[in-house]
Amino acid sequence: MRSKVGFEQLKFSCVIGDLPHEREEEQEITVSLSVEVDVTSCLNSDNLSDTVDYVFLSTLCQETAKEGKFQMLECFAGAVLKQLFLDQKIQSAKICVKKPAAFMGAKWAFVEMEQCRNEY
Numbered sequence: 001m002r003s004k005v006g007f008e009q010l011k012f013s014c015v016i017g018d019l020p021h022e023r024e025e026e027q028e029i030t031v032s033l034s035v036e037v038d039v040t041s042c043l044n045s046d047n048l049s050d051t052v053d054y055v056f057l058s059t060l061c062q063e064t065a066k067e068g069k070f071q072m073l074e075c076f077a078g079a080v081l082k083q084l085f086l087d088q089k090i091q092s093a094k095i096c097v098k099k100p101a102a103f104m105g106a107k108w109a110f111v112e113m114e115q116c117r118n119e120y
Contacts (some may be wrong), residue, residue, distance in 0.1 A: 001043065002091070005052045006034035014065040016076060016099065023069075027101050030108070031061045035084060038090040052089055060084070061095075073097045073111040081115050090117040 013026040029099075035052055042050035061080055070076040077095045084093045094114040102109030 001038065001040050003037055003051075004034050005037055005054055005057070006032070007054050007058055010058050012062050012065070014062075014092065015069040016065065016071070016073065017102075018071045023071075027099070029065065029073075030098040030100070031065075031080075031100065033057055033061060033094045034078070034094045035090045037089050037092040038091065052087060057084075073099060073109070074113070077111050077113045081113060085115075085117060087096045 010031045011028055012026050012031075015023060015026055016029060017023065017027065035057065037052050039051050043050075044050075048065055064080050064083060065076055068076060068079055068080070077097050080095055081093055084090050092115065096110060096112040096114070098108040098110040100108040
């Protein structure tokens with residue numbers, strides 16, 4: 001049985017952006033992530049190791065952002081997707097990264113990416 005696992009609007013701060021002031025100070029971003037997983041084994045075992053842990057997913061996003069200090073939202077999102085597909089249970093993934101302080105007049109700038117295992 002296929003299932004989606006993930007989270008919505010995880011907020012944290014990191015260095016991300018291309019402008020000089022963005023390279024010096026952390027700013028808040030918001031990440032939403034959904035992965036498609038076969039949970040058949042989990043339904044029978046009730047064991048976390050038979051699915052994908054959403055706490056692990058959130059930690060992966062935060063650590064990737066903080067360590068990468070990316071200039072582009074696209075590069076951050078792509079790096080997260082690359083790490084996700086190391087887990088063979090993940091069949092597809094969708095990530096949306098929002099940067100509220102990107103520019104005046106907009107609620108946020110965003111990048112959204114979707115990838116299937118066969119595209120990896």
